[in-house]
Amino acid sequence: MYQDPADPPVHNPSPGHTTTTVERGSFCLARCSCGWSGAARRSRDRARTDAREHLGAPEPQD
Numbered sequence: 001m002y003q004d005p006a007d008p009p010v011h012n013p014s015p016g017h018t019t020t021t022v023e024r025g026s027f028c029l030a031r032c033s034c035g036w037s038g039a040a041r042r043s044r045d046r047a048r049t050d051a052r053e054h055l056g057a058p059e060p061q062d
Contacts (some may be wrong), residue, residue, distance in 0.1 A: 017055055020051070032060060036054055038054065043062060
């Protein structure tokens with residue numbers, strides 16, 4: 001089965017926390033080096049948002 005490579009770590013304003021997204025079948029979830037794991041999402045963008053929210057980072061402006 002094909003899996004997309006994990007996203008590079010999100011910019012981290014909090015020392016000790018590094019988030020990334022992980023593909024699991026048709027789902028994507030955010031994980032952090034502190035042990036936190038977000039909900040499995042079908043949307044990669046939503047998993048990235050979960051990671052930003054975990055870090056307390058502001059939403060990006062398009």
